[in-house]
Amino acid sequence: MNIAPRPRVRFAPSPTGYLHVGGARTALFNWLYARRQGGVFVLRVEDTDAGRNKPELVDGILESLRWMGLAWDEGPFFQSQRLEMYRAAGAQLAASGAAYPCYCAPSSYGGGDAAPPDEVEAPAGGEAPRQARKSACPCRKLSGEERAEKQRQGVAAAIRFRVPESGATSFDDAVFGAREVQNEEIEDFVLLRSNGLPTYQLGVVVDDIDMRITHVIRGADHLSNTPKQVLLYRALGVAPPVFAHVPLILGPDRTRMSKRHGATSVESYATEGFLPEAFRNFLALMGWSTGDDIEFLTTAALIDKFSLEGVSRTNAVFDRPKLEWFNTQYLQKMPIESLLPYVQAVLRRAGLWKEEWASGAGQEWFARTVDLVRPRTRLLPDFAGWARAFFTDQFDYEEAARTKFWKEPRLKDLLATLAAGYAALAEWNHDACEKVLRDLAAAQNVKAGLLINATRVAILGVGVAPPLFESMLALGQDRVVARLRRAIPHLPPN
């Protein structure tokens, strides 16, 4: 028997959009905490807003979570399939007097009755400030008779929580510390909508209780809501879990991340060709640190070092250049065998993958070549981009490279001679390749660099690539000779 129960945490996205970096970071923290503490990571989909949910987005969210390597232990559970529980809880609360039916018409936004549009800012300037006090709802004080009358008239009722008129509600946040708010500041929030669907407040609490969640790790935007939930826990007779609110991730302009900040979805980073390892490492350091100066942390190290104590209280600005730096670091430092599958996937998608690279000598060649190319890559698609000539004969000569390295008129003769020299080479190795080229340069009284750069463009099509002679080895003698000859007609006339 364990005295301390296994910690249970959860990530609870709602399918109103794709998984964005803020949600991803929250999911990551929960996952890290669960892994570190030997706990359970639960996934729950909060889809109770029938109007705004898009069920088709759920798959994308799960896919992003999988891409990040954040495997959940239980779920996904869907709130839309657990509606009876919330109704029962609402009824129980109403029966005990902790909640009451409200017959008011739903307050509307901006005159309409739709939810506020995603991207529209709150009205600028001195618009009518809202002052929703619980006293604003007359239903709180309705007599039993008046309620019966409303019912007879068939007015649909929402269920509101009866917030105490005095006193204060407090809780201890694992990140933000002791928190206390006056109950008079809390409005009588809705538990069940008049259509019978639960609101977020009821849903989370009922589910977190039912799923025996011990630590609620979520965005700091919920800090202000937490007292309501603490009140709910008490009304339900259950001890609240540990709350740990993590700071928000902001866009470069220090406002909340949104579409107009460009790429904010996890999916877009996957598509761009970032490595999940790098993405995770980068995200882990937004709002959290080990306390020391080490930033390059493998997943194992992340798990080993993660603690709620290290979580910051300051919002963080998403810094893409640093993400890119992490990516290049992982691209060149991660074990080659871990990188290979990613490169394979990218090549396959580009139609460049050959099955012969999957095993035996082909696999060895593939590993060596990827290893040769990777120091210069920034994103996965680079392997099928500027480095494609390593994997296919179908490539063009980059315009910028031609104008920069194919200026010299004598190149036509020079490369023809070089091609002949390479064709005649008995042994194809680095030093032999280099000797042929340097000897030619000396004999023709041109700089070796001229030939090296021109040759690079000829055999790889680009001006920026790995060291020439190593590239030649990767391509093999036949290819190098053929590509040299193929390039000659494209060289400037002499």
Next chain:
RNA sequence: GGCGCCAUGGUGCAACGGUUAGCACAUCGCCCUUUCAAGGCGGUAAUGCGGGUUCGAUUCCCGCUGGCGCUACCA
């Protein structure tokens, strides 16, 4: 408007009463060099403002300012 949270270079984090305020990204320069990266070395750059408390404040307290969050029958 009300309530709350936050505040170290451009950015992410350190320093949890005493450091020449540290590290990383970005940026600038140098080295290396076969293009371009990587790598090495070095430079520029921060405690928002004003009061306290203290022998001593980045650190503790108050005010201001700024940013953010909540204030929905959204989550």
